Amino acid sequence: MTKLQTYTSTLVALSHLRLHPANVRGADAYTEASVAALAANIREVGLLQPLLVQTLDKSGYGVLAGGRRLAALKLLAGDRKVKGFSGKTPIACHVVPDDAPATAALSLSENEMQAPMDAIDRLEAFTALRETDGLDIAAIARMFGLGERSVRETLRIGLVHGEIRDAHRAGAVSLETLKAFAAHPDREVQLEVFTALSSDGQRVESWQVKRALNDRGVRQGDALGRFVLDAYRDADGPVAADLIEEDSVLSDPGLVQTVLARQLDDLAEEARAEMGFAWAEHRIDPDWNAFDAYGRVYPQPVALDPEAQAQVDKLSARIEELAEAYEVAEDMDEQDRLETAHDAVQAEIDGLTTRLRPEDVATAGVIAVWQHGGVRMIPGLVRPEDKPTTGDDADRSGSTPEGQTDTGPKISGKLGADMAHVRTRAMGLALAQCPELARDYAEFLLIRGVCGASGYGDAANSSTVSASVASRGPTEPEGSLRQIETGFETLASDLDVAWLDLPGAEGFAAFRLLTVADRGALLAYAVAQTLEPRTAPTLRDAVREVVEREALPNIRDAWAPDAAFLQRLTKPDLLTILRDVGLRSEAKVYESGRKSNLVDYMVKLFAEPFATLTDAQMDAVTSWAPDLMAHAPVEEEDVTAGAGDGGDDGSETGDGPLPGDTGEMIDAFNAVPLADGTPRVEVVKVA
Structure with missing residues (x-):
């Protein structure tokens, strides 16, 4: 039987520790970024596991296992803002006898034989820190050198329905799929989707979950969610709250669409009133080919009186100044500022030199379009039934059907x-x-x-009814x-x-x-x-x-x-x-x-x-x-x-x-x- 190896425990000053040549990981493996989280944890709770070391010479010890902990300790000692860590700080170590064979095997064993925590293990650990130790999310984040969002993402796995978490532990659901379910805070919705997707016995993939949950509400942090949020809340719309606020879900898609339509209507109406057009509408994710049937009116040149001409000349000179400044500007922010100023001056010139004809204003309108997470205004459109006709079609022009008087609201x-x-x-x-x-x-x-x-007539063998x-x-x-x-x-x-x-x-x-x-x-x-x-x-x-x-x-x-x-x-x-x-x-x-x-x-x-x-x-x-x-x-x-x-x-x-x-x-x-x-x-x- 192989003799059980024993080690001597001792305290070694941090300055006397360095990597052992037999350590399976070289010094280059431990960057500041890679050990920052561990350093934060050691700063909060101390060194939980001693380093495995062996005497190198009279000047110090070589670390066989624990090189990452050593790098984290040295990072803390080098940070003047952190108190309690320096080259003199005693570090707990287990000393390997000088005659012990296969020192590389010792280093490899500690690294390879560890069983990393999975998502559920981390969840249970973080939950215990909150419920047993009374730590809040910020304290847990500091302890493990994590961002608060990362801690919340781990904790919200606890909001996933128990049946889905059990499936993950059994290996039937991957971690990515588990996280996809965690993105929706409503457990009943999660279970409905899981049951539907797994009904044929196939493995449920994360992309399937994401696609299915997209129809079960609107994420508060998405462009659409941000746009309608205040009005949605005013309408008492239900919100499935998440630990991460921006991932909370507006869970009534119908109300979201209603609120979106109302807000687009308001924006379109404001634009119509400002431009003096005859009508205003909205579209949500439209088929752009449908706009091919519309006409479009544009401002036409107008004659300028001497005062207006003088103003235009002054603005044109300003345009030239901005163009020259843009050519020599080296900073991109400065170029953006000059371009914005140029567009504003050009718009002022256009306002003085062009104008819509009254007959165009009387038939044209503006459509507020929601697409790709934003609002776009399309002014000057002419409905197909209002487009001017020529020749034989002239007698049938206009939008008023036969027998209908041209009174009441304008109907497209x-x-x-x-x-x-x-x-x-x-x-x-x-x-x-x-x-x-x-x-x-x-x-x-x-x-x-x-x-x-x-x-x-005489009856046939079959009926044409x-x-x-x-x-x-x-x-x-x-x-x-x-x-x-x-x-x-x-x-x-x-x-x-x-x-x-x-x-x-x-x-x-x-x-x-x-x-x-x-x-x-x-x-x-x-x-x-x-x-x-x-x-x-x-x-x-x-x-x-x-x-x-x-x-x-x-x-x-x-x-x-x-x-x-x-x-x-x-x-x-x-x-x-x-x-x-x-x-x-x-x-x-x-x-x-x-x-x-x-x-x-x-x-x-x-x-x-x-x-x-x-x-x-x-x-x-x-x-x-x-x-x-x-x-x-x-x-x-x-x-x-x-x-x-x-x-x-x-x-x-x-x-x-x-x-x-x-x-x-x-x-x-x-x-x-x-x-x-x-x-x-x-x-x-x-x-």
């Missing part, structure tokens, strides 16, 4: 299209809850489309449209559609066994899905207009001017709406405020009209809707009949329009009994 083409979806889906939801009306409408269109087009789902608008609806689609989802959940999963004739047989009520609900729901998006002025379909008036007499029963709509109008348009509903004094108050505050006020006003309103104001507020949404006024002499919902432009199909008022036509149609003599307006059970 994109907003008009979105409003068409909202209005049509609202009408559809109402129609889906009126089975008899939906049946009448469907049968009327079907029979009229066939008989009016080809008479009572078909229907398809119309466009529903955005895949992720917001505001009123989201509420409407939720209503459709509720209706759909009550429909009897089990027969749809049965094959062929079996499915048809099951369908025929449905109750009259179930079939009526199915038909109404299906017909509601066929309505193509239309605004009121562009409907041009008398039959559908009659159906819509009966299904939903007042659009305000399904829609109110909400934030999603109001935010997209300019501040002048919002103030005009307030004045139109009789709130002139309120409009005056908000003239000098931020657009977002005005929007907030109007959202509350339309959602629940204030009890302080007069009767006239109450009626105006509860009935107001833009021309695109409300039913057009009924004209007493209007006897024009439409022909259904078949064409994109609502044009007639078949041999031509049928005579008579549309309402009379539908009444006459309903008056015709079915083949068995049962009145059409009564529910008939199909065998």
Whole structure:
């Protein structure tokens, strides 16, 4: 058996210690930077482990193991600011006998046989220092020569869900992946992501975690988080707090987007008011190709009077001075200062020599864009529908659709299209809850489309009857449209559609066994899905207009001017709406405020009209809707009949329009009994 080696303990003055030639690490391995943290630790808690030394000569000892500790001690002794360390400081050492063999093996053994602490070990050690020893983060950082952020990063691993930490200890989750989970302070969110990513039995990688957590909130220290933080807090947005404040997470992404949109609206409105443009909008991470359809206006040269010309000449001379100074400047900071001054003077010259034409200002606007963590203003854009046209297109220029008066708020083409979806889906939801009306409408269109087009021709072996789902608008609806689609989802959940999963004739047989009520609900729901998006002025379909008036007499029963709509109008348009509903004094108050505050006020006003309103104001507020949404006024002499919902432009199909008022036509149609003599307006059970 190998004899157990024993060593003598002694104290040696620091100045008598140097590296042993057999030390496996040379002196070059111990730089000041590499031992700074250890020096800080020794300064706080002292030398915990003696050095392993061997006598070299009468002048001192050589350090076989502990060269890094020796370098740290000498660093402390050389720092005059540190008290208690000098060349005379006694250092605890274990002395290796002079006749001991394999001294290099001793040095290597101490370095190689150590088991470094992993992230969990460090966490538990730091936690014990806080909870048992009462040290704060700053004290722990000093003790180990670390930055406070490094200590916090270690401690916040303790905020990782226990199941994930257990997976790390078992080797199933790497340290990098563990740190990726620690970047999000909400343990429940961490567990959801971990469960989802590990469900297929594959190893969870850090990049997968980071990508998944990106959708679970916005980091407070990111550009977006910093930009919206104050307004987000004002809106009582939830924050998942982290030990590192800047890594706390704004955990309601929807509210972040709402706040961001409001702030961009305010900035765009301020720029619009300053430049005198007609409109202002915002975009978040836009598709830049979409701007290709926009026009752009630029300031045009103007004639200068003698006084203005003299000012321009003076500024031009200043430009030359700055340019000459820039050429000889050697310091980059000075060059930056001169360049900034040059741009400011040039902007002043441009302001004197160029100006936007009034007709350009009347159609152009400004868009505030959020992209790549910052705001960019794009002034002078002209919406596609407002771009000047030439030739044959001149008669169709302008943004006002046929039949719409040029009053009320200015509606962009994109907003008009979105409003068409909202209005049509609202009408559809109402129609889906009126089975008899939906049946009448469907049968009327079907029979009229066939008989009016080809008479009572002989029957074919197959039918050309078909229907398809119309466009529903955005895949992720917001505001009123989201509420409407939720209503459709509720209706759909009550429909009897089990027969749809049965094959062929079996499915048809099951369908025929449905109750009259179930079939009526199915038909109404299906017909509601066929309505193509239309605004009121562009409907041009008398039959559908009659159906819509009966299904939903007042659009305000399904829609109110909400934030999603109001935010997209300019501040002048919002103030005009307030004045139109009789709130002139309120409009005056908000003239000098931020657009977002005005929007907030109007959202509350339309959602629940204030009890302080007069009767006239109450009626105006509860009935107001833009021309695109409300039913057009009924004209007493209007006897024009439409022909259904078949064409994109609502044009007639078949041999031509049928005579008579549309309402009379539908009444006459309903008056015709079915083949068995049962009145059409009564529910008939199909065998």
